[in-house]
Amino acid sequence: MSTTIKSRTIKTAALCALLLSGLAHATDLAQIKQKGVMTVAMSGEYPPFSQPSLKGGLEGFDVDVANELGKRMGVKVNVVKTEFPSIIAGIQAGIFDLAVASQGKTPERAKAVDFSDAPYYYDGVQLFAPLGSKATGLASLKGQPVGVALGTTFEATLKEKGHDKIVSYSGEQEGFLALAAGRVQAFLTEKSVGAVAIQKGVKMMPVGPVVASDATYVTFAKNSPALAAAVNKALNDMRADGTLKKISMKWVGLDLSVPSK
């Protein structure tokens, strides 16, 4: 009796260990090639980088970069829309193979995942305020609510600059709504994201100079050297042959594939 229980316990334990190791295992290139499909995460709420397509699924700068990477690496690409703050945890858990999610580099993120050697676009952090606002920059907004998207480098920047009233929204779109509703006096985000929102009819304007320069990277699980090498090579080729520039011109109307002067 006791032996059966024991062996059952051992079997269960072994099964759990197997499941856990399966979950925790970092995906490297060989496994992705074996599956034939590369799962790529992005927020899907960050136009023009990722946004819902009217044909279904997602489209945007990040989507095109993800598809191009897959093409050059010889695998199909499955783009998954996921909440921005959960992307890194998903990579660590092995749910996503890559993220092409407009992620900037921070020391905390670098501890959790690996970054591509070079950025895939260069941009800047910009403050936006409602039309007619008297704000001249972050300093002029002391004590007033400034919005930002949760878990972003913009949130980190705002904390770093010591702003005293930070309101975190789940994404940029809620932030623009909050700006229109007068919930916040300004919103901090990527310069090109704000510029596209203004083109699309969001009533706001850039305020002050670019707060900080920003560059975004492709991220993937740590200890996946073959995947890292393949991503870096594909990215370099895309920059060299002008594909990256073409994608940038298509979605932003500017060349973000190289740092602006």
Add this chain to the structure above:
Amino acid sequence: MEILLNPDVLSSLWQGTQITLALTFFASIGGLLLGLLAAVAKSSRVIVLRAIAVAYIELFRGTPLLVQLFFLYFALPQLTGITLPAFTTAAIGLSLFAGAYTAEIVRGSLNAVASGQREAATALGLKPLQVLLEVQLPQATRIALPALGNQFIGLLKDSSLASVITVTELLLSTRGLVSVTYQPVALYAATGLIYFLLSNVASRVFAVLEHRLNRPYRTATR
């Protein structure tokens, strides 16, 4: 799991828990008052009162809480020019939502009080308001209690929707922590456990209340 020993993480979870409790507390009081008013109005002989009560109950029962909160938070300031703080908005939204459900609980419980009670009280010369407050409601409370307990526990968890309108209650605190520590498993497990413990305490409190309110009935049957 060692993330849960970090004092900053613990204090953030504790602050979130306090806000969740405060939100649930205000919303259940507000919901109870609104529910009482709507229940009485729906049973009223005045057709206008009845219509208002029905419209209120159907509107707030028939739309998702998430949509209601978004509307109060983003649309109301643009329509009326009144901007309430996020916490107040969430407390009002949850009260309105809970009130619609509570109204039907209260109405059902009032109907369950034997009609002889009202007739006897009227025959003794009590005014209609006295009949309601001193005869019908005390008995209806006992009948309503299990359903109100359900409602309270539901509200405790529904308060997590306030996270979408920037109220840093327990769930938003956790999401913030996940976004900086990348430890979703331990953090969401801890948050689930906190909600579970809170609802468990709530159901025990309601069990005690029910026991107390049943006392006269127990002695009567003995």
